[in-house]
Amino acid sequence: MRPMKHTSPNLDPAWLEVEHNNRARVPEFQSHFDRWARDSAAARANGRSLLDVRYGHGEGETLDIFPAPRKAGKPPAPVLVFIHGGWWRSLDKADHSFIAPPFVQRGACVVLPNYALCPAVTVPQITLQMVQALAWVYRHIGAHGGDPQRITVVGHSAGGHLASMMLACDWSLVGDDLPLSLVKNALGMSGLYDLEPVMHTPSVQTSLHLTPADVSRASPARLPAPRLREGRGELSAVVGADESSEFLRHNRLIQQSWGTDVVPVCEGLKGLNHFSIVDALADPRQRLHKMVRSLLGI
Numbered sequence: 001m002r003p004m005k006h007t008s009p010n011l012d013p014a015w016l017e018v019e020h021n022n023r024a025r026v027p028e029f030q031s032h033f034d035r036w037a038r039d040s041a042a043a044r045a046n047g048r049s050l051l052d053v054r055y056g057h058g059e060g061e062t063l064d065i066f067p068a069p070r071k072a073g074k075p076p077a078p079v080l081v082f083i084h085g086g087w088w089r090s091l092d093k094a095d096h097s098f099i100a101p102p103f104v105q106r107g108a109c110v111v112l113p114n115y116a117l118c119p120a121v122t123v124p125q126i127t128l129q130m131v132q133a134l135a136w137v138y139r140h141i142g143a144h145g146g147d148p149q150r151i152t153v154v155g156h157s158a159g160g161h162l163a164s165m166m167l168a169c170d171w172s173l174v175g176d177d178l179p180l181s182l183v184k185n186a187l188g189m190s191g192l193y194d195l196e197p198v199m200h201t202p203s204v205q206t207s208l209h210l211t212p213a214d215v216s217r218a219s220p221a222r223l224p225a226p227r228l229r230e231g232r233g234e235l236s237a238v239v240g241a242d243e244s245s246e247f248l249r250h251n252r253l254i255q256q257s258w259g260t261d262v263v264p265v266c267e268g269l270k271g272l273n274h275f276s277i278v279d280a281l282a283d284p285r286q287r288l289h290k291m292v293r294s295l296l297g298i
Helices: 013-020 029-045 092-106 123-144 158-170 200-206 212-218 245-258 276-281 285-298
Strands: 050-056 060-065 075-084 109-113 148-154 185-189 235-240 264-268
Touching: 013 200, 013 245, 029 060, 029 092, 029 264, 029 276, 060 092, 060 123, 075 092, 075 123, 075 264, 075 285, 092 235, 092 276, 109 123, 123 148, 123 158, 123 212, 148 158, 148 264, 148 276, 148 285, 158 185, 158 200, 158 235, 185 276, 235 245, 235 285, 245 264, 264 285, 276 285
Parallel strands: 075 109, 075 148, 148 185, 185 235, 235 264
Antiparallel strands: 050 060, 060 109
């Protein structure tokens, strides 16, 4: 299958600066960051997590594991891997520990990987780091009570891009012991699925240094759709309904590119912006949280 051809997006740098400036669109963004930091510190303080476990030897190649409570006679727990956002150049797994407790309480094992940040590395290099992290999870999560046959990947913003790339990965090229169906399901929150507009956003490109070759090989919407008949899972694409038109376009684009069989869910979540959508993931009352629980089967 060949990647589908796309109509050129709006590449006006001034317009893209406005569309991609989420902090300007959400003036109270710092209150979200402060709450994430406070709740994440509390999540790590309970002593039931394994922090900074190495999945590789390079910069940033560590992950945190929040194991599900072990009970005699219960099968291994489904695994939620959450990949943080930050334009591939900022934030950290430690900022997002707060996501784990609500899912752990329902019986999931939660893994939060880190990655090196641009400009020290490129977006394709970060993608390969996440491939390495997922391979580690498949090979080792059983020792922590997780089921390697039930891995769901969720990512926010740049992490949404990385989550979709994990679903598209040909795992047979990564290791002979890895199944093509390594990722059972994925969910992208406010994901970026075509890197060409990002390349034309000056304030972001200053850090990312994207090339046309990077755009071609690391844009999910320009890659062949994952083949469901190989046992690969579906992608759910969600975005805050209050986000910019460009983020809304990206959300539609991945369904248009991969098709409704592979991306059956393409939804703007009412009342949510680029930051509150992360809060919604950790809130058991929110539709987004329930969607992920459904993917995990808990």
